[in-house]
Structures are given as structure tokens and as C-alpha cells.
Amino acid sequence: MPRDELGILSEIKRSYIMRRLKEGKRSDDRNLDQFREATITPNYIVRAAGSSMVTLGKTKVIAGVKIEAGEPFPDTPNQGVLTTNVELLPMAFPTFESGPPNEMSIELARVVDRGIRESKMIDLQKLVIEPAAKVWIVFIDINVLDFDGNLIDACTLASVSALKTAIVPASSIGGKDFTVPTTCTPISVTMAKIGDSLVVDPDLEEEQISQGRITVTTSEDGHIKAMQKGDVGFFTMDEIKKAIITSSNVGKSLREKYFG
């Protein structure tokens, strides 16, 4: 979590958040398991094969998908390739710097990637042009424009939504364009631990006082597809089991609300 002169929460703010949590409410009046309102704008960038701009509260990210023909990995000759990259743009936060990806953006990209990959959202076997020689490579590039907490879920929402509209440019090699074959809708739900509470979709202030973060990605079948515990701190096994159930429930309602 970046901390700078803006990042250090005042004691007054901290005790206010803690006091509200005791009443079962958040500083912005949300319930503990309530997501901020998200706006999803698919096809925001028409030059991309697929794209989506997502705002989650005051967090704003854009995911763009590009699809190019290329070589498969030697160990998966009959599968297309998926790569995910996140850039934390300097405009998004005072301490974000341009330059090579740092560990925060790498972890973020890998957790987003894992949810999409392990849920098998994209049917990579249908992205083979010529086995062992040529396949479609799906590049997801995510740019963070405005940072107010919970980038993992904002980036996952943006990627999933961008993939759902993405077109494979098969006409460029003499075929017919087709939409990216998708099988399910993975939803990640991130929770921060504050005191004894788990709060869903933490904003920046909540992330700054949190004592641990946990992300659980589920798909329609309710199974866990990816998980990540992050930040310094710990969770009890009971808290983790609670987080899994919360993620599954919240994920279900988000799926219906935004992709139903």
C-alpha cells in the first residue's frame, strides 16, 4: 500500500472508521459486504479488439485487449496464449512513478490473470490457428487512471468485460473474424481486514488501515478458482472460510448485476 503525506490517515479518520465498523457500517455508509457502485463501459476504445472502462467508486481503470497471431508456448502447443499486464499510471496517485512494473503492479496483474486463466473463462483451445506453430495471443493491458482502493476487483471487472466484447481478427489472415470464445464469468472479490471485520471492496482509506487483504475469485459453479492473501497481517482459518462464502455470494450478485 503506498503511503505518503496523503497516505497517512489521521487518527481522527482512523477512529471514525473503526467506530462506524462497530456499528456495522462503513465511513461511506456502505454495509460490510457492499461493493461500491461500478460503472462498466465496454468498447470504450474502438481501436482495441475489446476494451472496457470501469469505475469502482473513485477508482478508474481501463482494460484493452489486443489479439495477435504468434507462437504457442512449447508445453501447450494446442492452446492460445493469454498475457495480462497492469500499469499504475503516474496520474493515478501522487507516489506512482513511471518505469518498469513494480511488485505492486506485478502482483495485481498476476492475481487478475490467475482468476481469468484458472476459471478457463477463455477457451484457449479454440484459439489455435495451426497446432504447435501459430495461435492467437490475447494481450490484456490494464491502465490504472485513478486510484481509490481495490484495484484487483476493478481490473478483473474491466478485463472480464473487455474480453466479452473482444473480436479475434481472423480476417487479417484470411479467415473470418469471431468473438473470443468464453465459457464463464469469473468475479474476484477482495476484502480487507479491519479490526475483527472483513470489509468488501475496500476504498483507499480502508486499505491504509487494513491488517491484511484477501481476494477470492469464483465463477458460476461457486468453486474457488483463485485466491490471494496479500499485505502484512494474518487471517484465521475461520476468517478465510467466511471470506470464501462472502466472495461467492457477492460474486453471484455482481455477475447478475453487471453481466446478467
Next chain:
Amino acid sequence: MGTVSDIKLIDEKGLRIDGRSPEELRPIKIETDVLNRADGSALIEWGGNKIIAAVYGPREAYPKHNQDINKAVVKARYNMEAYSVDERKRPGPDRRSMEISKVISEALESAIMVEQFPRAQIDIFIEVMQADAGTRIAGLTAAAVAVASAGIPMRDLVTGCTAGKVDGHIVLDLCKEEDNFGQADLPIAVLPKSGKVVLMQMDGDMSVEEFDQATGMVMNAIKRINQIQRDALKNKFETSTGEVGE
């Protein structure tokens, strides 16, 4: 995860490809103070994994803007040698190793009493010399011993273990084939006295019931692995008495 294969990973008797039963760990051996210069170090051999962890510090954090006026900064670096895997790994940090370094640093910082060392830095170097699945957990388990061996105050050791899903069965401590061709991988590290989870990642596919079964297995195994860590640390003091005044 999820690479399709024809290899049968569990036989009719329920035994695994390397002959283990579902809840059987691979052999684990830990030795402390294998290096001279470092403030603390440990070598772990876990199945085919051979990993050295070394600790420097607490020492002044540098560059200075990295200092934290309230606590020590814990910086772990997980690195795989080029020759540690079948196909040569390009040396230097990659995205996977940077992520692992981050989650290991966070797990160790949860155990170390960092508040006692403001403005300081504790460096932990983890070198994977031979990799055989479960390297992050083996590296972290060794690193915790190295930190303790360096005399750095800790709330508890950190002990890790992996569970996973193979041919539809939940098994403990995946080996390489199971890691490559299994259906889920769940590395967990805890503070063993309290059972608090300080590292957890998962990829693959698991139902909630399977997750419960896997974590139950891991929690049992943690006790055994923690004993190996403690024995290694005890052994350090029992064997070093003879060298006093040398």
C-alpha cells in the same frame, strides 16, 4: 495447473505417482547456519527441493527514503538459479519471482517484531538451487528458521505447506508431476502456535468442501514441519557448545 495429460497420478490403491499416500509429506531436512557471513542462514531439503535462505540485519535501511520511522522494513528476495529447473531459467528476477518475494516478505513481516527496529531493514535472500514443486513454501519455511537463527525477535516461526487437487483427490505436498498436471494448488503458511494464516494463494479449481479438506490436511502437516524447524534450531545450540572459545 490444468495442463491436460494422460499420466495417471493416483493408482488403484490410492497411492500417488511417487508412491506416497494422500497425506504423506516428502522427506524434509533443515540445517541452520550453513553460511559464514550471513547473520543467519538455513538450508532446506524438501523432496527434491534444495534451497538456502540467508538473513542480514537488522541494519540501517538504505536508500534512506525506504526507512520507516516506526518499524523495520522486511525485504525478502526469492531467486531461482538458472540450473534449478529442467529447462534453463533465464537468470534474474521475473514477474513470478517478484510476486513470490512480495508474499514471502509480507508473511515474514507478520511474524518478526519489526516495531523494535525503526529505520532498519532486514534482508532475506532465498536461493532455489534445485526446484521440485513447492519452492515458495519450502523457501519461506527455511527463511523463518534463518531469521530465528539470526537472533531476530519473532512472535512465532512461520511454517508452510501445500495442498492440492490431483485426479480429483485432495492431497498434501504436491510433487512436480502433481504440480504440473494437477487441478489445484494451495500453498499456505501460518504462525503455527496460533494457526494464523500469513500466506495463502490458490489457483485451479476447488469446491468449498475440498478447500476445507485441504486446509485440514495442511494444518495437520504444519505441526510436523514446525517440529522439524524447531529441532533444527535446537540442534544449532546443542552442537555449537563444543566450539566455544575456539
